[in-house]
Amino acid sequence: MNKTRVLVSTSTNPWFNLAVEEVIYLKMNPFHRVLFIWRNADTVVIGRAQNPWRECNTERIQQDGITLARRKTGGGAVFHDLGNTNFTFMAGKPEYNKSVSTQIVIDALKTFNIDAEANGRNDLVIKDGDILKKFSGSAYREAKDRGFHHGTLLINADLSRLENYLTPNPKKLAAKGITSIKSRVTNLNLVNPRITHQGVSDALILAYLEYYNEDKNPNIEIEYISPKSLSTLPNLEQTFSEYSQWNWNFGKTPQFTHAMDERFSWGGIEVYLNITNGIIEEANLYTDSLDPTPFESLSELLVGVHYDKDSINTLIDNLLTENQDSQDQINEFQIWFIGEIE
Structure with a gap:
């Protein structure tokens, strides 16, 4: 029987949160379905095949005290601040279905009278007249026995800062790797000014538990985790250390x-x-x-x-x-x- 778990990070350290994701995906029991909710403070996150010197203004990142973090999924570079809520779903196969996790997010947003829709494989958008505006991007990983879906929700992020850090200084860099495609994005608080990170987190948890008929289960408790708390996640300390290293964040850059x-x-x-x-x-x-x-x-x-x-x-x-x-x-x-x- 599958065990349903809800993890909430109280840390805003991106290396820690990405390490939690990694452990959820690679080390946890595949019979545990998981929802993980987290936020990063002032961070540029790049895809695993990207070049930070090409994607980002690394000098300004360093000057402004921004953290650079490389994830192990693909996709482009993004800027996270505390106005950006992140979610991660993991489930064993054959239960895993990214359409299910996407629908859970859409259902949660209905709580705030937000009519979101999936656009293509990776994005969630809302309509502004005839224009579709993106507020969420996703990436996926799959193994033989499990699947993983994580994504972002722009609640009230400072979108003006995107160009500060995601535009490299003009240089003669001829680089291999994946280049980000900048999209038209928007914050959800422009649709509903009352929306907050905590409100979205609560709505995601409720929609998730309701989907699996676990909302009345008294045995399910939210597991709050941080670098200072004891965790039941295996190998978390070692994985956190790996994500914190220069060799991973910069050293894994393509030639x-x-x-x-x-x-x-x-x-x-x-x-x-x-x-x-x-x-x-x-x-x-x-x-x-x-x-x-x-x-x-x-x-x-x-x-x-x-x-x-x-x-x-x-x-x-x-x-x-x-x-x-x-x-x-x-x-x-x-x-x-x-x-x-x-």
Whole structure:
């Protein structure tokens, strides 16, 4: 007999919440059907095959204290804040049916007099005159014995911030991977100003339990989870650690190249970088400077270094101490080069 569970995260840490999802999908008993409700604070979430340097303005993300998180499902980059409610459904096969979980969400929104409809495979939309506006996107995973459906609900998200973080600085990045397609989106509070995260959460839970005839079952209790609470979810601590690592969020990026060039008073320089798994695999620097030695050294030193400002800055600082005679050239190059790295 299937056991029905409702999990609610009290954490807004995206790495924790994505780890909970992963454990639900891979480690939990397939005879447990699950609804998981969660929110992330100020986060850019990218798909598993995406390049953060191509999809996002990583410099602004760092400056504004935004968290970057990579999920293990496909799809495009999205911005989450506390105005965005997330849901996850998991069920064993043959019970699993993404049409069922989609309908549960639609039924829950009827509580707020919102007539939502599925549009294609992934989106939920509402009509604004003749225009369809998206307020929810979904992704799916399936294994032999279970299926998984997660999605977003824009309640009162700050949509103006989407462009702040999901538009990369213009650079010569020739990247493999999946590029996001930006859609026309809207918040549900424009339809019903009284809608809230807590209200939607309660409506989702009720619609979910009613669908499985469990709404009168006294044995079902909402399980509240956080990084500080004990959890019955297996392997959660290890999975949380994995999602928190640079190697996952940046290092799993598909191979890409970064080409740049500039002219200085002492000569011109061209830089070509090949990056694999977030690590500089190949670096070529060409210059007509009268003293090319520091840049020839830098070509070799860059190989194996993380593609990020701090790592490269430290490398050039060390180069400066070893090339005092070329200090002015290296300083000028450093300011430009670091500015070009996202």
